[in-house]
Structures are given as structure tokens and as C-alpha cells.
Amino acid sequence: MMYNVMLVDKEPAVLGALARSIDWAAQGCRIAATAQDGREAVAQFGREAPDIVISDIRIPEMDGLALARWIAGHHPSCKVILLSGLAETNPAPQAAAGQVVDFVRPPAQADKLIVALQAAKARLAEDGPKRRTGGAEIARKRESFLHQMIFTPGQSLLYAMQLTQDLGLDLSGFYVLCLGVEDAHTAADRLIFSQDAQQLWRRVLDGHTVYFVPRTEPSCYLVLCAGAPFDPAGACEQVVQAARQAGFQATVGVSAHHSGPFELADAAREAARAQQRAAHSPHMPVMTFGQLPSLSASHAARITEALHLIQSALENRNHSTALLCLDRLFAYLRREAIPFSCAERIAVILYECGQALLIRYSLESLLSGPLPAGTAVPPAGGTLDEIEAQTAAYLAAVLDRICTNATGLDDLVFRVKQYIDQNYASALSLEGLASYVHLSSSYLSKLFKRELGQNISSYIQHVRIERAKVLLRTTSKKTYEIAEAVGIPDPVYFSKIFKRATGQKPKDFRAADPL
Numbered sequence: 001m002m003y004n005v006m007l008v009d010k011e012p013a014v015l016g017a018l019a020r021s022i023d024w025a026a027q028g029c030r031i032a033a034t035a036q037d038g039r040e041a042v043a044q045f046g047r048e049a050p051d052i053v054i055s056d057i058r059i060p061e062m063d064g065l066a067l068a069r070w071i072a073g074h075h076p077s078c079k080v081i082l083l084s085g086l087a088e089t090n091p092a093p094q095a096a097a098g099q100v101v102d103f104v105r106p107p108a109q110a111d112k113l114i115v116a117l118q119a120a121k122a123r124l125a126e127d128g129p130k131r132r133t134g135g136a137e138i139a140r141k142r143e144s145f146l147h148q149m150i151f152t153p154g155q156s157l158l159y160a161m162q163l164t165q166d167l168g169l170d171l172s173g174f175y176v177l178c179l180g181v182e183d184a185h186t187a188a189d190r191l192i193f194s195q196d197a198q199q200l201w202r203r204v205l206d207g208h209t210v211y212f213v214p215r216t217e218p219s220c221y222l223v224l225c226a227g228a229p230f231d232p233a234g235a236c237e238q239v240v241q242a243a244r245q246a247g248f249q250a251t252v253g254v255s256a257h258h259s260g261p262f263e264l265a266d267a268a269r270e271a272a273r274a275q276q277r278a279a280h281s282p283h284m285p286v287m288t289f290g291q292l293p294s295l296s297a298s299h300a301a302r303i304t305e306a307l308h309l310i311q312s313a314l315e316n317r318n319h320s321t322a323l324l325c326l327d328r329l330f331a332y333l334r335r336e337a338i339p340f341s342c343a344e345r346i347a348v349i350l351y352e353c354g355q356a357l358l359i360r361y362s363l364e365s366l367l368s369g370p371l372p373a374g375t376a377v378p379p380a381g382g383t384l385d386e387i388e389a390q391t392a393a394y395l396a397a398v399l400d401r402i403c404t405n406a407t408g409l410d411d412l413v414f415r416v417k418q419y420i421d422q423n424y425a426s427a428l429s430l431e432g433l434a435s436y437v438h439l440s441s442s443y444l445s446k447l448f449k450r451e452l453g454q455n456i457s458s459y460i461q462h463v464r465i466e467r468a469k470v471l472l473r474t475t476s477k478k479t480y481e482i483a484e485a486v487g488i489p490d491p492v493y494f495s496k497i498f499k500r501a502t503g504q505k506p507k508d509f510r511a512a513d514p515l
Contacts, residue, residue, distance in 0.1 A: 254287070
């Protein structure tokens, strides 16, 4: 079994001499980490989980004995070898809980270090598997626990606190960082960059503990243990710059400051939202959660209007108009830098709108058969482009279904409604529609009102006004041309009923900021 070793000394030259003093592999060991003071050594425990620490007794920040006592309290399975030049005293009685297995007086000769290493390994073997877990295994368990808390929250308080303690995790204060890398390279290139990036993160965040949690290729989360006053933005900028030099386009999102394992999931969501925003902001590759823009009242009004247009197109089973309005809506989101969370909410709203239409038009077939492909779950995606594509595909699937299944409506009413939807620009009358389905005018009127909750004339006007709204917002046609295009040849009457329906004259509606 290979043991992880940490070397601690204030002098870099001494660290180098220690690393070269013996054949570590032959002793079943590897140099997993080095540190130049006690604070850095403590931080390294969160990264490498060493099995054996070899430290000079006189190191800054925290001397060797204080470090040994800290290790005894936080990582009791780890063994310590101290390099001590104190000939007149024996520091052994001060060693905590038998953590220090040997003292080697400098210069640390190879044979003395080997004897000390053998003693440390013997003590580790005596502890047995119940007390000792290898450094690599501890690191794996930490990653697994953090992944679980981020992606599948809901664990009990006792479980989370116990594992936090057992794994030596200090989550009293942390940020979650979300690193995204443009996937334009081979898998081998991404693997090399990922390894280099982790080393770079550790270097620029020197003195802080960092845990890496895989997300989706080629991105990952970083749990950065730090106090609230610390600002990680500068370190993030260094990583982005290094990625650019390596030929990668990297973006980083930074969460607000959090504490406790149960806030990991919220912090990860904040970091992911910030990273998504950064991915669409070429001049801000590093974005903090606090920098995310809020949705203004004017933006909310424009988005609401767009959703009404899409809803109307769906209700009228107008495939091209629905997708055109959706395309314009997402173009507006990009142009105005609308928060990414708003796009996710829009997708959910349109999903619910589609589900309501499926229930209205296809309830019997939905109950008796499998759900059609593409309509069973809310559309979702990791990027704005993916959300738009999946939402468009979802709406298309809904329209395909409701245009071929009318079992939720009386078949004759469905035929009349479909005829109106497709021929709203023509002269339409109750008598003509009744003749179309071979019913009396009075019976068709009652049947239509029973099924749709409104009379035929109101529905015809609704379809024409909704189509006019789309033309006003998407074309440069004059008002009289639009009036004719929707089946209302009198422009004065058209303006009157348009204002009654929308609260605005056609020219004012068009003058409002369009998507």
C-alpha cells in the first residue's frame, strides 16, 4: 500500500533536500504535499489527506508540536515525525495522543528517516482498517459526500454532521465556484487541462482548502473554504487567463458566502447561475452571484406580453407563429442580458401551458395511452441555447398532438374552431360555419359556448386580435393592411376593437418596446 507523506519546513531548500534524501517509492510512500508553515500544512489536509507528516519543529504560524496536536484532534489516523534540533530537552511528553512517533535531529540522514518512516507505518498498521483510511480513499469519500450534498440534498442533520466530522471537512465558511470550459477540444486535451487547472486553482488559492466536485463534462464545482471577507474573484481571473493561454475559453461563477453542509446545494445553484451569465458575457468571464441583474418591471412586462403571444399561438394551433415568438423572446433575453433563472422559469411556464392544452384537447388519449415523446417532462438544459431548443421541441410536440387529437372537444366544435383558426382573414359568420358542419346556427352556438366557454363571434374576434398583435410586433405593415390581413377591412372599427381588447391603439402597441 502506498502512503501519502507531507513535508513541512520553512526553507524551500530543506524541503527539496528532504524530497531527495531517500527513495520514497521503495519505502511504499509518495510525497503528496509540501508546506512552509503550520497554516499551509493545515490547509493541505483538506486537499491531500496525508498519512504521515514530516515537519520541522520550528515552523512559522504554528510550530511542529502545535501542528501535531491539531492533527491529533482532527486527523487522529495521521502520524507525525518531527525534525528537532533541541538536544537539551525531549519534546516527546508534549506530543498529543501519541501522534508523534519519532524525533529526528537535523541534518535528517536517510537511514534515520527510513527508521522513522518504518515506525510510522508500523503504527498505522497497528491501528488497523477501522481507524485508518488511505489518503486517496479519504479524498474520494469527501468528493462523494460533497457531490451528494450538492446534487441530492435531503440528508438528515445527524448524517451530514457526522460525516463532516469524520472526513475532516471544515464547512464553517465557504464559497462554491462553478468552472465552465467551452467544449471545443478532444477528450485528451480536456483531461490534461482539467489536471493543470486543479493545480492552478490550488496555487492561486494558496492557504485555502479547495475541494473539486465533478459536474458535467467539461465543467466542475469547487468548494472553497474561506471566511466571508475573502474575495475569490482575483484568483478566478488568473485561472480564466491561464485557460485562455492554453487555448480554452473558461468562465467562472461564484456563489455568495455560505456556511454549513446544508447550504452546499443553494451555493452550487448560485454559482451555476452566475457561470451561465458569465458564459453569455464576453467582457465578464468571472461573475459573482451578487452581480446578477434583477428583472426590471419593463423587462417583466415585455416578457409577459411575449408569453401571451405564444400562448395565443398555441391555443390557435399556429405552429409557425408560436416558434417565431419563442425565437424572438429568447433573442430578447440575450440582448437584454436577462437573468438565466428567468429563462428557466419561462420554460416551466410554457411547459405548463402545453400541459393544459394537452389536457383540453387530448385528455382521453392521454389517460388511455402512453404520453407522446417530448411532452412528458418540463424542458430543461444547461445553457440558454439548450433551454430554447428543448422548449421549441416541446411546443412542437404539443402542437403535433393537439392538431391530430380533438377528443377533448366535440368533434364538430373542433372542426369549427380549426376552420376559424385557419381562415380568420376571411369573412366568417355563424350561419356559414353552421353550414360547414351541417348544424343549425342556434345548436352550433350553444355547442360552441358549452365546449369553449365563449360564443363564436367573441372567439373570432379574439383570434383576429391576437394575430394582429403578432403582425404589429413582427412586421412593418400599416394598420389598415393588418386590419385587412386579419379579416377586418374597416381600419376604424379595427382600431376600436383592438383598443377595447388590449387597452392600446394599434400604433401605441407597436410603439411600445418590442421584443
